[in-house]
């Protein structure tokens with residue numbers, strides 16, 4: 304993946320050269336981080352896996368000659384979110400990509416409630432805390448900024464057999480849509496990225512067997528291009544086909560279709 308020089312220049316001119324990406328150790332976050340490092344951006348990267356994170360940080364420094372700050376931590380813990388905000392506070396971060404997240408599947412009635420609550424802590428609470436922090440910081444420093452929130456195509460209707468995960472992403476999507484209007488006058492752009500199925504570590508952790516999937520590369524490029532241009536991006540052709548087809552249905556119809564899709568993703572359970 305390589306972004307046009309024009310886009311790289313636009314992003315650097317508007318937001319500077321420092322980008323923070325949560326969940327950079329695999330999947331979509333790793334792809335975005337690698338892409339930005341290749342384009343000469345300096346990076347703050349996070350993830351729980353210390354070795355992977357440090358390796359990636361060293362690679363970016365060695366290969367792409369950019370500055371990096373690796374902050375390991377579990378962002379479902381408020382103390383680790385605080386730690387990240389403190390350690391990165393001295394840097395002029397202009398683009399914040401809140402990507403760390405995970406899903407679950409199966410009937411909620413059978414689920415481990417602790418895991419479901421932990422998912423809310425990561426997918427929703429940490430995102431709220433970080434958008435609040437960075438929007439205040441950017442505004443008080445009179446700098447432009449961009450906040451990118453990883454939503455999902457499941458955000459647009461209820462999803463049986465992934466009810467809590469879909470609800471967590473509906474929260475993210477709705478938060479981003481509202482904030483996009485609130486923060487526009489302050490020069491802060493908000494983008495919700497809502498991919499369809501992507502082949503990454505996500506499906507294993509969510510215990511889903513997804514069929515046709517996009518690659519992290521397929522979704523990363525459209526996300527990068529949409530920063531500062533759109534409020535929501537449906538990255539990748541498969542995402543567009545799925546979401547646009549569902550849009551033709553009433554909400555109850557979308558829920559039924561998603562029920563069938565999730566049945567396919569979870570029938571091995």
Ligand SMILES: NC(=O)c1ccc[n+]([C@@H]2O[C@H](COP(=O)([O-])OP(=O)(O)OC[C@H]3O[C@@H](n4cnc5c(N)ncnc54)[C@H](OP(=O)(O)O)[C@@H]3O)[C@@H](O)[C@H]2O)c1
Nearest residue numbers: 326328329330331350351352377378403404501503504505
């Ligand atoms: N894959 C899909 O089909 C899909 C579709 C739509 C939206 N999304 C969303 O896209 C985002 C990225 O997912 P992905 O597909 O790239 O999955 P992934 O490969 O599992 O990557 C998730 C990233 O988040 C980090 N992470 C997970 N739990 C964490 C925690 N408690 N604290 C800090 N970091 C944590 C992981 O790092 P560590 O393991 O090192 O902590 C990893 O870097 C998620 O928000 C997901 O909901 C995914």
